Amino acid sequence: MPLLLKPDSLYICPVCSEPLAAQPSGKNYSCPKLHSFDCAKEGYLNLLPVQFKHSKEPGDNKHMMIARRLFLEHGFYEPMAKALTMMIDAHHLQTEAMQLLDLGCGEGYYSRAIDIFSQHSELINLHGLDIAKYAIAAAAKKQNKAKYVVASSNRLPYKENYFDFIVRVFAPSDADELNRVLKNSGYLLTVTPGPRHLWQLKEYIYTEVKEHAAESLIPSGFKTLSTQRISYKITPDTEQRMSLLQMTPFAWQVNESAQQILSDAACLEIETDFIITLFVKSDI
Ligand SMILES: C[S@@+](CC[C@H](N)C(=O)[O-])C[C@H]1O[C@@H](n2cnc3c(N)ncnc32)[C@H](O)[C@@H]1O
Ligand SMILES: [Zn+2]
Known part of the structure; x- marks a missing residue:
């Protein structure tokens, strides 16, 4: 045919x-x-051929994805999601439709948040990409307005100069690929952990807690336009606190007894600390 x-x-x-x-x-x-x-029946497209998979289940596993959805749906990171959306709205020519990619989107919380909080959501064509199939299936099931694909950020399955905006929240990327798929003067918006992100949670895990760097790395081919630090305290209940642990890489480093101590803690106030950085694609 x-x-x-x-x-x-x-x-x-x-x-x-x-x-x-x-x-x-x-x-x-x-x-x-x-x-x-x-x-797939959920509406996503799997563009990760088996020869490019470095493991059977690349990316976050189903358990982490469920923990992330449970935690995020309680709105603990909503202030950051709103700030992120305001930055998008502020840099969007509001007379034209734009293409926005949520890179390493996980189960799609930020794509849904952008759609809800943006003043111009009808002009935003949402795309989400993640290497974890379970996460993309869950994202697609909950938001059929967005186009979701399973693929690697090292090999983006999009044509050149397609996107106006790429949003990357706690996820990896490849600078060459970002440059290739972004339009000239397109924007990259990243969220990375600030120095004290989840400090009190980490105190249960590490004997000595170290601060993250306050600035995120500038990908080559980009220049920084603005940086915003958002920090506030959250008090998740025991179940929410354990979900938070399970969705982070710390979960791998906690033995059962430390998990029990964390679970038994009566009330734990935890600092969040996010660095939101806006970059623009630039040859200079
Ligand atoms: C910390 S999670 C963040 C997910 C989402 N942005 C959020 O904040 O809810 C990192 C995500 O990056 C994905 N990931 C890891 N390596 C990747 C790669 N090479 N290509 C695309 N996604 C990847 C993981 O599967 C996971 O969903
Ligand atoms: Zn082909």
Whole structure:
């Protein structure tokens, strides 16, 4: 059957980098070289071929994804999500639709938050990408307005100069790929942990707690436009506190007895500390 390639196809084939187009059945995408990728029933597209997987379940596992959703849905990080959205709104030409990618989106909390809190959400075309299939399935199930894909941030399955904005919250990225898929003068908005992020939680885990660096690294090809530090205290209950632990990399470093002590703590006030940095793509 001849391929019906749309000239404006946003995806590229993760195997050969040729444009990918939706097939008339709507059930899969394929490239001119006939590499084919199925749309899952939840509505996402899996663009991570098995040869590019470095493990059976790359990225966050299902357990971490469920913990993250449980914790975030209680709104503990909502002030940061609102600040992030305000920055997007402030740098968006509000007469034109824009393409926004939530890179390393996990179960999609920030894509949903941007849609809810933006004053111009009708102009934002949301895209979410993560290497963890369970997370993307959960994200797609909850937000059919966004286009979700399973893929690696080291090999983005999008054509060049497609995005106006890339948002990256506590997730990895590759500077060359960011440069390739962002439009000239496109924006990159990152959220990284501030010096005292989750300090009291870390006191249960490490004998000596160290501060994070206060600045996030500037990816090559970008220049910093602004930095905002947001810190406030949260008091999650025991179940929420254990979800917070499970969604962080600290979970790997806590033995059972330390987990029990953390779980038994009567009331724990925990500092959050976020650095939100806005970069712009720049040749200089
Ligand atoms: C700390 S979580 C943050 C998730 C989400 N941004 C949030 O804050 O809720 C990091 C995410 O990066 C994803 N990730 C790790 N390596 C990746 C890669 N090479 N490409 C794409 N996503 C990756 C993980 O699966 C995980 O969902
Ligand atoms: Zn191909």
